[in-house]
Amino acid sequence: MLKNYFKTGLRNISKHKLFSFLNIIGLSIGMSVTLLIIVVLENASNFDDFQKNKESIYRVYTEETNPDGKMSWAITFPELTNQLELNESIEKITKINSSFRGALDYKAKELNFNGYFADSNFFNVFSYEFISGNPKTALMDPYKIILSEETAHKIFGNKDPFGETLNTKFGDFTVSGVIKEPDGNSHLSFGVLGSYSTLSTLRNKNLLNKEEWNWEAKNPEYIYLVIDNKNDISIVRDQLSIIAKQIEPLVEDVTLSFDLQNMDDIVLGKQMAGSIGPTFAFLESMIFLSLTLMILLPACFNYINLSIARSLGRGKEIGIRKILGGNKKQLVLQFIIETFILSLFALIGSMLIVYLIKDEFITLLASGSRLQIIDISFTGYLLGILLALVTALLAGIIPAVYFSKQNPLESLASKVKPGTFGALSLRKGLVVIQFALSIGFLIGISAFVKQYSHALNFEMGFPKENILVTHLADVNFNIFNNEFQSQPGVKSVSFSSTIPGSWDNSTTVVRHLDSDDSLEVQEISVDEKFLEEFDINLIKGNGFNSEMSGNNGFAIVNQQFEKSFGRFNSNSDNKNYFITESGRTAKIIGVVEDFNKTPLQKESKPILIWFNPDKYRYAFVTLESDNVYDLRNKLKKVWAGLSSMNFEAKFLEHYLEEAYNSFENAIKVLGLQGVFVMVISCLGLLGMVVFSTNNRIKEIGIRKVLGASEGKLIWLLSKSFLSLLLISTAIGVPISYFIFDRMLSRMRYEYVGIGLFEILASVSILFIAGGSVILWQTKKIASINPVENLRSE
Amino acid sequence: MISLQNIEKYYTNKFVKTYVLRNINLEIEEGEFISIMGPSGAGKSTLLYLLGMLDKPSDGEYYFLDEPVHKFNDRKLSELHKSYIGFVFQQYHLIEELTVYENLETPLIYQKMNSKERKARVGDILDRFNIVGKKDLFPNQLSGGQQQLVGVARAVISEPKLILADEPTGNLHTDQGEEIMKLLKNLNEKGTTVIQVTHSKVNAAYGNRIVNLKDGWIER
Structure with a gap:
């Protein structure tokens, strides 16, 4: 039975090319953003899997309670280790400081690097393979540096760098080892590791901030523990809360406490300030995932809309099947399977889109740098197929039920009009929702663009040009x-x-x-x-x-x-x-x-x-x-x-621009989604115009014979669609104005407001895009020679 | 086999009742070959579809194999009609996306027959109707007569007790039509009850009884 359904489905898809094309493109776009998030989350859940101790590695993190509320910090105080080292439940402790970055100089060669200061326990806790050097001693003495394979290759080519000297802003370092790139993503990503003892030397020389226990200094210090026995975790937690009580932070009204976090929870766990590597805030990702529905749903709407629009042809087949004994359940199943096949095609399309946009999007989604590779794994493919199935259900269920309910005799007699009242208003409603969403995105984008350009041109009260800002070091x-x-x-x-x-x-x-x-x-x-x-x-x-x-x-x-x-x-x-x-x-x-x-x-x-x-x-x-x-x-x-x-010198303007990165990101995300939603909406509109004007070819022919001009016919055919655009605007503009006005005015910036210009510009774009789709098709129908289409009847 | 008692069919439209069938009383025995005749708009097709359980009477009682069909819900009706009734249409109504073979197979699929048995049945019927060579063709690759042949084959494949034919030869040339009528006669002689709607006296002559309809009434 399923084989039969698949066969019919495939044949239907290949027979109705315009219908399939519009839907596959629309669903591809719609599914791509959701697929992207799924792939990113799936990758995130595999982070650090290469660590042999993963299950028993814990990170100490800090909870700050201030008058504004609570805040979690991934960073903590290195001094904690002094007391934790006495705790017998803890197998191993290692400290990391992530401020080891800047440029590496080796004979006239310069390379920017990101790395950590790590103590000699680092390799007892984490699993990395050495190419050269001794893991036990490599990080023991000050001014030692370990290179990742990649960094070593960039500076030294194929030469063994062991024992060479590299210059950094922290001083001269001797290479004490080279390690292999880990097999998989890690929340710890570094090009080099410097010995932690270097930091103490620097502190003694008064080169670094030496105010310890000073929360305001917020040093990027991290502590990782290995606790083999799960029952011992509470012992460590107890000790941490005792330590926390002894601290008197320098800032008033702030209390600090410490807690443990399993390595498994670091990447997909709770959002923390001062993260060491990329984090995908699970909650935010979920919000984002639900936002992607704003793109997936319009694509499903297209499917619903176009399916019902061509019910005249489809109804006959369904009618015969009913007479041959097909019951509702079987017909619904058949329809869903057909939609599923279509969405499998769309899945391929969406994978292509994901490959094109993933890198850009990941930098927006993942805070923290150097997320290496995002690949679609086997599970990723399975999840993709699951997504196609969900899409098929979302898009297919309404047309399926619609068709299965039709009276077979009426559909055989071609009595069913595609515009029976309920179906017609459903379809119009869907188009209106799509374009209201589009206008929302357009207004959002223009509001952010306005805010961004306002920020860049803002009169700060001081000159911005030609001032070179230099870190004194x-x-x-x-x-x-x-x-x-x-x-x-x-x-x-x-x-x-x-x-x-x-x-x-x-x-x-x-x-x-x-x-x-x-x-x-x-x-x-x-x-x-x-x-x-x-x-x-x-x-x-x-x-x-x-x-x-x-x-x-x-x-x-x-x-x-x-x-x-x-x-x-x-x-x-x-x-x-x-x-x-x-x-x-x-x-x-x-x-x-x-x-x-x-x-x-x-x-x-x-x-x-x-x-x-x-x-x-x-x-x-x-x-x-x-x-x-x-x-x-x-x-x-x-x-x-x-x-x-x-x-380290940059012009003041660069610093000022950096302050508005969040606007740039918002514009990029909204822009991409906006383009997607617009394309989907226009595809849907095109489909609807095509199917409903095709049903009126005969009428148009008769009108033409009776003397109607082409312009009048175009107007006749277009006006109902234009009124849909008007309704979308009337609904979309106030709602999106309200939403974005609220959103922007709550930011910590001065807010310039959404002006009439932004709204008019958005509405014009919508009407130009929608209008040209309508005009293109109606003009085609209106210019057909009436003799031809009357004869064909 | 079939008993219609005081069957009425009407449509209500803005306070006006339009009658299609009036006070129909009809008894049909198993093995009969009945032709329903009458002018256009007399209600012939409506009566046929009522008999085929695709439409419901507005009033009256319908017993099929002594079962009170007028009291059944949609699901029970669908069960009944798919196991006992086969349809033949004037416009053939084959599914255009399916080959001849698949069109024949479809009713069996809906009866949840397993694939091995289906294969045997379809093979058997292709043989009987002499259309083995056509089995992989699509309906639009066949002539009208061949399509109707497939239509009849599809109607009988589930071995129904009753075949309902709505002007089965209406779209066919005379000799093609004759072939189809002989086929129906043949089936009738093997025990299947046949009810056809027809305009043609020649075709009506294949049957053993004629029911004449006029303005919704049976003419005596």
Whole structure:
């Protein structure tokens, strides 16, 4: 019986080429996004499978409770190991610090790398194969480096790199081993491993932040444990909670606790800040998966729509089958199988699409870098077939039931009109939903594009051009100043703790000496030339000057600070004094105009400006406007004379653009989905126009003979479809305006709003796309010679 | 075999009842060959489809092999008709996507016959109707007469007790029509009850009884 159904199905597909073509294309697109998510999730669940200890490896992670709620961090404190090492339930412990990145220099060759500092226990916990070197000692001493096969090949070619010296911004490292690339994806992905003991050396030399247990520093430190006996996990957890109680974090209102996470749960587990490798937040993926239904469903709608539209031809076959004894169940089954065959074809199409778009999409979906390969495995194929089956059910069930319910005598007598009331309104409804969705995507895209361009052109309150931002690393700012200031082409040099206009943010809370009212303010530490270089004008009082000493008890604030702070009651003697949450008292000596310290704020935030050379992390070098790139290369040479570390310099504009990556991603995702939905909707509309105008060929012929003009006939045929587009617009515009308006206004940026232009542009695109589909087909029908189509009847 | 008692069939349309069949009383014995005749619109086809359980009477009682068909639900009706009744149509109504062989096989599939038995049955009927050479052709590759031959073959393949034929020769040339009529006669002689709707007196003569319909009434 099934064989018979498959045969009929295949023949039906090949017989009705337009119908099959429209549906296979539509379903391919519809299924591709869902398939992509399935493939990504399936791959994610296989992460780290090559680790022999996978089941007994646990990661220590941190839970932060602050006044805003709870937050999970994958990072934790390396100091925890001191106490954990005493715990007998733990077989092995290893520490990783993921800040080992930058550029590797080997004789004139330079290669960017990403890697970890890892201790010598690393290879006891994780399974990696050595090509050269000794796993027991390779990471023992400071300044040792292990290369992955790939990295080694890139720098040294086929030569054995063992014992060679590589220069990085952390100093010179000796190659102590080369390891094979693991067989499969891992959440730990690295090109090199440096010995963890290097970090302690650097800390002793005062080259790294040495404030330990300081949560604000948020060092990228990770701890992994091997616990063989599952029953011992609670013992370790207990110990961790005891340790947590002993911690007094430096930030008020924040409590920290620690917990364990099995390696299996890392990639597909809960979303954490500070992840070491790619994570696929399971919840987000699920939300995304359900969003893909927005694309899959319209494709199914097409199928439903077109199937019913050609019921005239199909009804006869169904009628005969009924008379021959086919019952409803058998007919429904037959129809579903036919849809299944069609969706199997579509599955092939969607796999092609997945291959084309996967790389782009994965970077959007997976946070964290270096996701190596996404492949469709055997399970992936099975899941794909399952997807085809689900699609077949979604798309096939309504037409199947529709046909199985028809009276066989009526369908044999061709009495069934494709436009029986229920079916017709169902089909119109489906088209309306599709185009309402399309308009939603169009409005969403235009809203994000507007927001993005607004952000890029935003007046930050300071100039953005020709400022080279340089990380100071181990160079003293005075030396830097002397060397760089004197270079030809350099206009000015200044220093600060954070980059203005980036998310790099620190805040504190201030109050008057004699009042409890407090104000949250953003903090930045600058030198005396900063305000001038960034063109931030002093309105009242004085600026800093070079004679001042650091930490001097003086501060400059912006207008917003003055306005908000001035509202609090205070004795006039104390009016210009404030105290911070860490107990520092300071006097306000000047007020500057407002500027944006963080990207695109809804309104100016109060800003507190310190004069504190200890906090300088960045130098800002303003260049003469011509030949900035040549100049940058010259400055690189100057830097080489100051530090063994690499010259990390980017123009301020790049930092500002990076702050809006999320917009770019949103535009890409929405754009792709929008194109998909539009294409599907237009295919569906085309099918509907084709089938229903074909039923009117005779009528059109008669009208033509009676003297109707071609233009009038086109209008006659098109107007019902155009009204569908109008209804979609009327439904889609308000709903999507509401949704995107809400969504964008909740972001942390200043929100520009969705204007009339965006809405009109979206509606025009919809009507141009939909209208040309309608016109194309109706014009064809209207221009047929009436003699031919009347004779054919 | 069949007993119709006071069968009425009408359609209600905006307060107007349009009668198609009025007060039909008809007894049909097993083994009869009945021709239903009458002018267009007399209700011949409606009566045939009522007998074939594809349509339901508005009023009256219908007993098939002493079973009260008028009381049955759709599923029971479908069971009954697929095991006892075969249909032959004026327009042949073969499934165009299927070959001759598959068209013949379809009723057996719906009766859930296993594939081995199906093969034997189809082979047997292809032999009997002398259409073995045509078994892999599609309906549109056959002439009208050949299509109707397949149509009859499909009707008898499940060995029904009753064959209902709606102007089986209406679309055929005279000699093709004759061949089909002889076939039906032959089947009747082997014990199958045949009821046909026809306009042609010649075809009616193959039967042993004529039922004349006019404006929905049986003419006595």
